Amino acid sequence: MSQTINCEGVKKLLGAWWDGELGGDEAGVVREHLELCPSCRSEAEKLERLHNSIREALKERAGEIRFDVFWAGLEKRIEEKRPWWARLADWANPAFGLGRIGWAISLAVILAIGVLSLPDSYRAWFFGSNRGRTRIESIDAHGFNVAVFREAQTRTTVIWLFSDEESNDEAQEESDSENLTL
Amino acid sequence: MMKLKKNLIRKILLFSLWSVLIAASGVVQAGQADGPKSIQLKIGTILASNEGKNFDPRLSAMKSQLNVFKYQSYQLLKEEAKVVLWKGNAAFEIPGGRSLTVTPQEYRDNRISLKVRLMKGDQSFLDTVVRLRNGGRFLLGGPAHETGVLILSIGASTR
Numbered sequence: 001m002s003q004t005i006n007c008e009g010v011k012k013l014l015g016a017w018w019d020g021e022l023g024g025d026e027a028g029v030v031r032e033h034l035e036l037c038p039s040c041r042s043e044a045e046k047l048e049r050l051h052n053s054i055r056e057a058l059k060e061r062a063g064e065i066r067f068d069v070f071w072a073g074l075e076k077r078i079e080e081k082r083p084w085w086a087r088l089a090d091w092a093n094p095a096f097g098l099g100r101i102g103w104a105i106s107l108a109v110i111l112a113i114g115v116l117s118l119p120d121s122y123r124a125w126f127f128g129s130n131r132g133r134t135r136i137e138s139i140d141a142h143g144f145n146v147a148v149f150r151e152a153q154t155r156t157t158v159i160w161l162f163s164d165e166e167s168n169d170e171a172q173e174e175s176d177s178e179n180l181t182l
Numbered sequence: 183m184m185k186l187k188k189n190l191i192r193k194i195l196l197f198s199l200w201s202v203l204i205a206a207s208g209v210v211q212a213g214q215a216d217g218p219k220s221i222q223l224k225i226g227t228i229l230a231s232n233e234g235k236n237f238d239p240r241l242s243a244m245k246s247q248l249n250v251f252k253y254q255s256y257q258l259l260k261e262e263a264k265v266v267l268w269k270g271n272a273a274f275e276i277p278g279g280r281s282l283t284v285t286p287q288e289y290r291d292n293r294i295s296l297k298v299r300l301m302k303g304d305q306s307f308l309d310t311v312v313r314l315r316n317g318g319r320f321l322l323g324g325p326a327h328e329t330g331v332l333i334l335s336i337g338a339s340t341r
Contacts, residue, residue: 134312134315134318135314136312137312137313139308140308140309142305146324151247156321158250160323160324
């Protein structure tokens with residue numbers, strides 16, 4: 001079955017025809033039309049000249065490009081061993097589609113639960129060494145004055161009992177009355 | 183079909199790996215719960231004062247910690263170490279008729295919980311429970327002594 005096509009249709013298809021993107025039947029129709037139609041043939045020739053001039057310009061510029069350096073870099077990247085975590089991510093990616101936000105959130109939740117279920121000593125690796133500092137869980141100075149302070153730089157924890165001379169409050173008066181000293 | 187099967191195997195492998203990690207952490211935690219049988223307590227009694235400018239060379243390991251205070255002179259009066267069982271008491275004589283009783287309470291996550299009581303005669307001055315890193319120490323200071331104050335360095339480590 002032969003197909004017919006007008007000039008307008010052929011001009012729309014010229015670019016694809018020139019690039020070899022048309023199927024056999026469609027390409028045959030365009031070719032037949034060009035043999036018969038001088039106007040469309042002239043368009044096709046213009047297109048051919050344009051393609052040729054672009055190709056020549058590209059060839060000229062390509063001569064200035066150092067492809068040897070480019071290829072050397074590319075080969076190096078192909079040959080170099082990728083880090084284990086990158087290879088693991090590549091391996092796991094098809095299974096979980098890690099790029100998808102849903103999986104990323106799920107994984108983050110699982111990780112958080114995992115970290116929280118670890119013992120304190122392991123959690124310290126994640127949260128830093130502050131967790132290892134001394135903690136006063138309870139303190140009773142039996143009415144005497146006491147101060148607790150921590151010095152961050154040396155991580156020193158100090159419990160300080162006030163002597164009689166340093167204290168003027170009610171508790172101290174009480175202790176004075178009993179003739180007690182620290 | 184083959185691709186789906188491969189993905190399923192990968193999912194199973196990754197979840198298995200995660201399960202093993204969680205189980206391993208549980209085993210480690212259970213192992214820690216057994217804990218050591220005893221601990222060593224080290225008490226150092228330091229006299230801090232503003233008389234003279236002496237720094238006892240035996241205290242050099244604690245210099246940065248003692249710099250927290252503004253005294254000019256530090257002298258180690260006494261240093262004592264005792265090994266004590268869990269829930270057992272260790273009593274230390276402190277100059278000036280005082281005594282310090284330390285009772286190890288608990289060991290968890292590489293941290294030691296100590297019950298500390300400072301007394302003078304029969305009178306308690308301080309009862310505290312302190313949780314410190316295994317091998318760590320804290321300072322207890324303030325009681326007047328001679329021309330200065332006493333600073334007690336209380337350290338604990340598992341045996």
